[in-house]
Amino acid sequence: MKTWDVVIVGAGAAGLFCAGVAGQRGLKVLVIDHSDKVAEKIRISGGGRCNFTNRLLDASAPQKHFISQNPHFCRSALSRYTTQDFIDLVQKHGIAFHEKHKGQLFCDHSAEDIIRMLLAECAAGGVEIRSGCAVQSVQAPSDNQPFYILETQQGVVQTTALVVATGGLSIPKIGASDWGYRIASQFGLRLVERRPGLVPLTFDGEAWAPYAQLAGLALPVGIETGEKKNRMHFDEDLLFTHRGLSGPGVLQISSYWHESTPIRLNLAPEVNLPERLQEAKLRSKKLLGNELASLVPSRLAEAWVSQDPALQRTAADVPDKALNKLAEALSSWQLTPTGSEGYKKAEVTLGGVDTRDVSSQTMESKQPGLYFIGEVIDVTGWLGGYNFQWAWASAHACALALAQKHAA
Ligand SMILES: Cc1cc2nc3c(=O)[nH]c(=O)nc-3n(C[C@H](O)[C@H](O)[C@H](O)COP(=O)(O)OP(=O)(O)OC[C@H]3O[C@@H](n4cnc5c(N)ncnc54)[C@H](O)[C@@H]3O)c2cc1C
Structure with a gap:
């Protein structure tokens, strides 16, 4: 059986970005998503124009724009992969964008531009993507075998590192699930209580x-x-x-x-x-x-x-x-x-995998070889492109750490 260097579950913002960066650094990367269409949340984001980052993000004071039991957790990743880094990538792909309000950057044409860019970055890294593929079980490495074994709808997969990028609970009809939280619990990691965020209020x-x-x-x-x-x-x-x-x-x-x-x-x-x-x-x-x-x-x-x-x-x-x-x-x-209005209308999920059980440098959890990136972690940004910047930055930190470990 082929052994992957990295299997990423969740082909959304964080998962696809992590895959492209890791693949381009020489890792054999497989991305699995249970939805037939990848990156659905990017597609509907920012009213279809994807507010992909924010110029006012201050990585030295993340508590200004991010909510977490430990708002300082995201500082390292956000300061190592900045808003400008993502803007450079968007410009490299010739995507036209504009600033709307309070530093918010949107695509001029469509959120599809960002999806195409992420898929092009994945292709450049030789990443394989399997959509419409649910993961039925995850088995940790043991004395007998050094790999994570995943039973999926498209066969058994074996990998050195497993990255959970399954996002939050909002908008279940386009693929949100609690899978990431369940995996965290399976490996004894703590969870911060989840609730809908960026959501209309009712009376x-x-x-x-x-x-x-x-x-x-x-x-x-x-x-x-x-x-x-x-x-x-x-x-x-x-x-x-x-x-x-x-x-x-x-x-x-x-x-x-x-x-x-x-x-x-x-x-x-x-x-x-x-x-x-x-x-x-x-x-x-x-x-x-x-x-x-x-x-x-x-x-x-x-x-x-x-x-x-x-x-x-x-x-x-x-x-x-x-x-x-x-x-x-x-x-x-x-x-x-x-x-x-709850998760059916919320843009994000507050809470998630407890940052005390995840390294802010590498996104590796206390379970060796198991990583968490993006919204599944207890880091939630303000409206205005902050959540995507967290997805890009945490994915980047994780990909670099995986590449470094692989090279060692
Ligand atoms: C309507 C709406 C508009 C938004 N607009 C913006 C915006 O303009 N700017 C901004 O910064 N943020 C915006 N957000 C928030 C932003 O979309 C998320 O914070 C961001 O997508 C999180 O990235 P992620 O990779 O962690 O998760 P996601 O992008 O949600 O990706 C998770 C992926 O995991 C897959 N998955 C889930 N469960 C499983 C499973 N069991 N097995 C396999 N795969 C699974 C999903 O199908 C999905 O593809 C918006 C959110 C919504 C709902």
Whole structure:
């Protein structure tokens, strides 16, 4: 039977990138994926344009943009394979891209460009890819045989090193599974509890009824959750949905939000509402709702005013108390989500293989010869290309370590 130097399970962002780098350094690499189509998450990422990295990533302070029980774990890999390194590769392949917002880099044409690039890098490294191939069991090396033995749907495979790149639990319908976590448990590695991240938040049907009519409305907001040193704040867009809230601001805050705790929204972050409403009261004969509609989107103004009869009169006639209450409610709207849309809508999975059981230099776990890369590890980035950069960087660190071990 052929012995592979490396078998990588998961032909997503991290798995394909690791395979190409290791293959081009002379290793015999096999990639296995249970899905028929590889890299499905790249294909749907960034609205089909793949936000493949972020220029603002600060590898010296990873806690700014990454969540983990140990946010410093990702520092080494991120500083050894940087945003610029990936941009150089994208440019080498002639892929056109642009910067959108807060350092986020997207393909001009399609996420398919990134997939083609990864597959070309794999081909250059002589990598074999088997898709539509589930792995049924993994047996560790023993005294009798020095290899990992994998029983797969396409036969038995034997390898010196096994890399788990099966990603997180989000979007099960395109191939996400808990396989990586199960393998970690099989070998006695610790897991950090998983939960959906970068996910829309939902609210109780009845309590949400007055706002359900706002579905489709998007506006810039300040959004925060947590208290004191755990307080997190984002200035980003918010989107009202039929069931709750979405948009970049909510996705970002969802990764920091804990069940039964509130979020706070400033729906008019660029306006001094108490001042502007008082000013309107002094000079205006218009309905307060109309005045408010010049300060916040008119649908929002209408939804708010319609909930309080004291506000349904000319601005001049609204009592100060009601005006102040309105300003306070809009600039510090506190509400407690009942839940989230879960893994079917989440972009990432928080938690995963505990970093205490993985080397930050090589991605090798405490089980010799068993490596973990990408989202399966307890490292989760912000929205904006940070998760892909973690996939590239952890894959690169792993591939270099494998090549070094092979050469030794
Ligand atoms: C809708 C959406 C949009 C996103 N947009 C962005 C973005 O623009 N920028 C960004 O940085 N991040 C984005 N992300 C997050 C990003 O896609 C992931 O963080 C990243 O793909 C993780 O890379 P990975 O290689 O660890 O896992 P994945 O890319 O998910 O790859 C895992 C692979 O493992 C395979 N697999 C799973 N289980 C098994 C098994 N049992 N046997 C064999 N194979 C298995 C899967 O089929 C898959 O091919 C987005 C995510 C989603 C869901």
